Amino acid sequence: MMIQGTLGVLAILPFAVSRALQGEWVMVILDLLIISGIVSLGVYGRNGANFRTVSTLFTLMYTSGMLAVISVKGPDMLFWAYPTAIGGYFMVRLKVAISISVLSAVAITALVYEALSAFQLSGFVVTYLLVCLFSYFFAARMTQDKQRLAEQATIDPLTGANNRRALDDAIESRVSLFSRRAAPVSIVIIDIDYFKRINDEYGHAVGDLFLQRFVEYLNGVIRKSEILFRFGGEEFVVIAEGRLEEASNLSEKIRGLFEQAQLIPDHAVTVSIGVAELGHEETSREWMKRADDALYLAKSLGRNRVCLAPSLESKPKTVSFDESILVEKENA
Ligand SMILES: Nc1nc2c(ncn2[C@@H]2O[C@H](COP(=O)(O)OP(=O)(O)OP(=O)(O)O)[C@@H](O)[C@H]2O)c(=O)[nH]1
Incomplete structure (x- = not known):
């Protein structure tokens, strides 16, 4: 113009x-x-x-x-x-x-x-x-x-979910919005457990189909205001409006859904999930790192579980992140 x-x-x-x-x-x-x-x-x-x-x-x-x-x-x-x-x-x-x-x-x-x-x-x-x-x-x-x-x-061409580039932009804009309006928001990282086995047992094409159905299921469970991204191969991210507790409930819902879903007949595929609520003055990188660390803990504790990074609001900002302060959310 x-x-x-x-x-x-x-x-x-x-x-x-x-x-x-x-x-x-x-x-x-x-x-x-x-x-x-x-x-x-x-x-x-x-x-x-x-x-x-x-x-x-x-x-x-x-x-x-x-x-x-x-x-x-x-x-x-x-x-x-x-x-x-x-x-x-x-x-x-x-x-x-x-x-x-x-x-x-x-x-x-x-x-x-x-x-x-x-x-x-x-x-x-x-x-x-x-x-x-x-x-x-x-x-x-x-x-x-x-x-x-x-x-x-x-857009990720395989699954139709938003891709990594869109995720980076969305996280940046949520952090900048938060600095102005402080509307609570959480990141949920979902990782499919032992996905490599699906590729190994059924072939890469079935692995692709699995990922597509996985995204359909996820889209069915998240709210319209929540956005789904494919973060990496078998890792997905939901930016969920609300506090850690709400994101934790959503994560439990997702975990339970896939435990029951049987996307491959007679082959249970579970997910591990890490959740972090955005803290005041936290950068996008720090926010993502806390969610990723929570996911890592969920994996190392045996998978098929949700782990929450403790809310930063109750902690001084200067305390460096330590895995031991992560709270494991017991399976339902
Ligand atoms: N079919 C298919 N496989 C993919 C795609 N992207 C990544 N993968 C596969 O996803 C697998 C990821 O393996 P890992 O990182 O070992 O993860 P995992 O087997 O899920 O194990 P954990 O995450 O530790 O539970 C690899 O075998 C990749 O080849 C894809 O677009 N399609």
Whole structure:
């Protein structure tokens, strides 16, 4: 939007100057109104206003400017309709852009039909609609590609869970949110016990299928507000809203589910889980490390269990982490 705004100002400014030199003051005022609208919206956007709102206002503002210029100067200004329409397709949602360009076509036709022959008018309408059509296809393709790239960058292709990169971003943003709002949040790391044996006994393809079903089951048990990530091969992470106790209950639910689930007939597959609640002033790395240490303890105590890293709120921040202070949560 900044690029479009800057280009808009650079394109209009020379016209405003030359019109001032020729004494066309109505046009000068219109040009200056459009320029000041662009600048004000740019400042509004930089001050943190919602991007979608700013870009919609921006598109409406320069579309109205274009219509005003045509209504003052007549068909000589019709060429401004094309860049205005193209800009809309890259600024606002496609449905909104279509509505704006159709309404603009109708308004422009109403403004110039008396001054143009039927042939000239139909020539304008056809070329204007063609420009809108090409812009639509181009912008739609761009939006699809953007969505696909964003998915490829953040989704694990095997299981459809969010990937490690998405986890890193989510943890960073939770830590930064916590420093502002202190809404309690916990990390749950789930590791499938002896997963290698599944690969060894049934083959890698069955191992893959197992991981896919495992994620389906996990998605069935976590809440909509909780996000599932694939952390590594057979390790998954849930960022769970709430305190350690709530995350502990969720973890027990997950552990019990897989103990019963029989994802492979006659082959019980259990999980070990480490849980840590984010502490004040804790970094993402420290938070993750405490959860990982709790998982390590769950593994070393015999697997198929949940271990909790004690809440930092009751401990001085300076106490270095020691495995012996981990609390094992007895199996249900
Ligand atoms: N089928 C399949 N296997 C994978 C995938 N990613 C990792 N693995 C396997 O997961 C296994 C992980 O083995 P380990 O780290 O020894 O863990 P484990 O056998 O679960 O043992 P513990 O975690 O100690 O209980 C390895 O055999 C990897 O080859 C995958 O995408 N598909």
